[in-house]
Amino acid sequence: MHAAVRAEGVVKRFGPTTALDGVDLTVRPGEAHALVGRNGAGKSTLVSVLTGMARPDAGSVTFGGEPAPPYGDTSAWRAKAACVYQKSMIVPDLTVAENLYLGRFPGTGPIRWRELRARARELLAEYGVDVEPGERAKDLGVEQRQFVEIARALSFGARLIILDEPTARLDAGGIERLFAKLRELQEQGVAFLFISHHLQEVYELCDTVTVYRDARHIVTAPVAELPKAELVAAMTGEGAVADGASAALVSQAGEPVEEREPVLRTEGLALAGAYEPVDLAVRPGEVLGLAGAAASGNTAIGETLVGMRAPDGGRISVGGRAVRTGSVPDALEAGIGYVPEDRHRQGLVLTRSVAENATLTVADQLGPYGTVLPSRTREFAQGMIDSLDIKTSGPGQEVTGLSGGNQQKVVIARALARDPGVLVAIRPTAGVDVKSKDALLGVVRRVADGGAAAVIVSDELDDLRVCDRVLVLFHGRTVAEFGSGWSDRELVAAMEGFVPGAGDGVAAGKTEES
Numbered sequence: 092m093h094a095a096v097r098a099e100g101v102v103k104r105f106g107p108t109t110a111l112d113g114v115d116l117t118v119r120p121g122e123a124h125a126l127v128g129r130n131g132a133g134k135s136t137l138v139s140v141l142t143g144m145a146r147p148d149a150g151s152v153t154f155g156g157e158p159a160p161p162y163g164d165t166s167a168w169r170a171k172a173a174c175v176y177q178k179s180m181i182v183p184d185l186t187v188a189e190n191l192y193l194g195r196f197p198g199t200g201p202i203r204w205r206e207l208r209a210r211a212r213e214l215l216a217e218y219g220v221d222v223e224p225g226e227r228a229k230d231l232g233v234e235q236r237q238f239v240e241i242a243r244a245l246s247f248g249a250r251l252i253i254l255d256e257p258t259a260r261l262d263a264g265g266i267e268r269l270f271a272k273l274r275e276l277q278e279q280g281v282a283f284l285f286i287s288h289h290l291q292e293v294y295e296l297c298d299t300v301t302v303y304r305d306a307r308h309i310v311t312a313p314v315a316e317l318p319k320a321e322l323v324a325a326m327t328g329e330g331a332v333a334d335g336a337s338a339a340l341v342s343q344a345g346e347p348v349e350e351r352e353p354v355l356r357t358e359g360l361a362l363a364g365a366y367e368p369v370d371l372a373v374r375p376g377e378v379l380g381l382a383g384a385a386a387s388g389n390t391a392i393g394e395t396l397v398g399m400r401a402p403d404g405g406r407i408s409v410g411g412r413a414v415r416t417g418s419v420p421d422a423l424e425a426g427i428g429y430v431p432e433d434r435h436r437q438g439l440v441l442t443r444s445v446a447e448n449a450t451l452t453v454a455d456q457l458g459p460y461g462t463v464l465p466s467r468t469r470e471f472a473q474g475m476i477d478s479l480d481i482k483t484s485g486p487g488q489e490v491t492g493l494s495g496g497n498q499q500k501v502v503i504a505r506a507l508a509r510d511p512g513v514l515v516a517i518r519p520t521a522g523v524d525v526k527s528k529d530a531l532l533g534v535v536r537r538v539a540d541g542g543a544a545a546v547i548v549s550d551e552l553d554d555l556r557v558c559d560r561v562l563v564l565f566h567g568r569t570v571a572e573f574g575s576g577w578s579d580r581e582l583v584a585a586m587e588g589f590v591p592g593a594g595d596g597v598a599a600g601k602t603e604e605s
């Protein structure tokens with residue numbers, strides 16, 4: 092049987108950077124194949140090559156044994172492979188049906204909406220996707236949106252679907268349903284290339300895994316034959332590391348944290364529709380986790396702390412001084428550093444250099460009387476590049492040219508540039524590879540150990556493990572608090588609304604209401 096896709100000896104250069112250096116990849120029909128590698132390994136570049144978005148400098152790509160379409164023939168490429176990105180490619184203001192048939196409305200003459208909708212319903216049913224064709228795309232949840240994108244790709248004839256971090260915005264139930272759907276489609280012969288930094292998902296879903304490192308192919312093996320430690324070793328090029336390396340990240344501070352005056356406090360902080368009044372006290376040296384699934388209110392609290400959202404009521408203070416709520420400049424001035432979740436929207440000026448982005452908040456410290464000295468900016472940025480291990484050709488490189496994970500490190504560099512007294516990080520390791528993840532969380536830990544208070548807002552267990560204390564939110568309320576030493580099961584259960592000790596099947600919100 093021919094491979095669903097076979098790439099051989101693919102080379103892709105961007106100026107002086109070699110993003111792919113003669114790599115191979117073979118995905119068989121019906122296979123779920125994981126492609127993993129550290130940030131900057133070349134994964135996204137390969138996706139661009141496999142979807143006809145980038146023309147390789149050398150090498151060949153075949154689909155089902157036939158040569159790939161000519162570069163630029165978009166409709167021919169669409170019939171071969173499609174990538175479902177973290178960011179939606181569908182048009183928010185159009186309906187599901189319109190999105191499905193965008194650019195290929197059936198027949199000529201005026202569009203017959205009723206017929207279009209009926210066809211869309213048929214198509215969705217064919218792939219077992221339970222979405223109403225008349226619904227606007229913007230009203231869909233992440234999960235439904237991904238199903239629509241997959242159905243759309245399959246309807247063009249593509250038999251290779253690439254999923255780029257598809258679980259990043261799904262909760263546990265959503266991940267389960269996505270995986271079930273993928274397995275169903277695998278049985279119909281659809282092949283998946285799964286790109287993820289979540290290695291446990293690779294083990295759960297995939298048959299085969301390929302590792303790239305520094306633009307090169309390192310290994311391809313059945314997942315069952317590659318233990319996690321060896322997989323990580325292949326990714327990093329270092330000896331196998333033991334599981335739970337991040338355990339070393341737990342607080343090292345001398346004086347007991349409980350005896351210090353809190354640096355960050357909130358009193359009665361509330362935002363209707365997002366979260367109920369919450370009193371927080373985070374001491375110097377402490378990392379507080381705000382855990383919760385999507386829409387639990389944890390992100391909204393984080394965004395309120397950094398001034399992105401104005402609360403309905405309540406107070407925030409840093410070091411005893413009141414902070415004006417709802418103002419980002421005031422939060423910054425008060426010493427609150429912010430690592431946002433969405434680096435594209437909130438984090439970076441993509442067309443500026445690494446150095447400029449890293450120093451955006453400290454321009455006042457880089458030269459006399461409102462001037463910015465380029466040499467000082469570069470020097471400052473170089474320090475950040477070294478300490479956070481940012482993979483870049485230098486401080487002058489535009490951040491658009493960095494891989495996703497390395498862009499996230501620039502965001503963190505910027506938050507740290509002002510020596511914040513309080514660091515608030517929202518899902519700080521989204522899209523970051525295993526090793527950088529430990530490095531980034533290690534930075535948060537060090538900032539706290541250096542006397543600052545840190546708040547990590549996340550539903551990622553690895554992020555939360557670094558915390559000294561974790562508050563769990565569900566439907567806007569704090570439903571549980573854990574010190575260190577919680578088990579994955581109890582924390583996940585609390586995030587899903589099951590209060591520890593309350594007995595199975597009892598949702599926290601419901602017990603309190605009844």
Ligand SMILES: Nc1ncnc2c1ncn2[C@@H]1O[C@H](COP(=O)(O)OP(=O)(O)OP(=O)(O)O)[C@@H](O)[C@H]1O
Pocket residue numbers: 105108109110128129130131132133134135136137482491492493494495496497522524
């Ligand atoms: N448009 C571009 N211009 C310049 N360099 C680029 C461009 N796109 C990618 N690169 C470089 O190519 C290399 C591979 O990047 P790529 O985005 O493929 O990595 P990745 O494995 O997808 O990483 P991540 O996990 O962080 O998304 C990186 O060094 C990156 O800086």
